[in-house]
Amino acid sequence: MKSKASRWTKQLQAIMDIVYSNEFNLTADEVYAEARKKIANISLGTVYRNLNKLVQKGYIASVQKGQVQTFSKHPFTNAHFECVRCKRILRVPFDFNTLELSKKVGMNVASWELRMTGLCRECEKNCI
Numbered sequence: 001m002k003s004k005a006s007r008w009t010k011q012l013q014a015i016m017d018i019v020y021s022n023e024f025n026l027t028a029d030e031v032y033a034e035a036r037k038k039i040a041n042i043s044l045g046t047v048y049r050n051l052n053k054l055v056q057k058g059y060i061a062s063v064q065k066g067q068v069q070t071f072s073k074h075p076f077t078n079a080h081f082e083c084v085r086c087k088r089i090l091r092v093p094f095d096f097n098t099l100e101l102s103k104k105v106g107m108n109v110a111s112w113e114l115r116m117t118g119l120c121r122e123c124e125k126n127c128i
Ligand SMILES: [Zn+2]
Pocket: 083, 084, 085, 086, 087, 088, 119, 120, 121, 122, 123, 124
């Protein structure tokens, strides 16, 4: 009997590698397209299950972009950068200390979010 909860499968590793090799947040479909290059017979359902497993384990983050769920390699940040040109979103790995913020704001800060916009590196290159 295999334990469902604790199995670290080849698929799970492949999916984590895909999310971690991309700077931008990916949709499940995008992860699926990449995963099929590595594991020909992988299903979209498997990709979804493994993405959710990685979110539950805290290795990746699920980020809502409008109606679409995307996945990011940075679970420990609430800072997002959105490219005004290609509209892709990436999470920026930095953190505010809520205790420090509370001191600055003079109120008890429980959570924070930061949304930045601008040109991503690729779009900036293509603009020149
Ligand atoms: Zn861009």
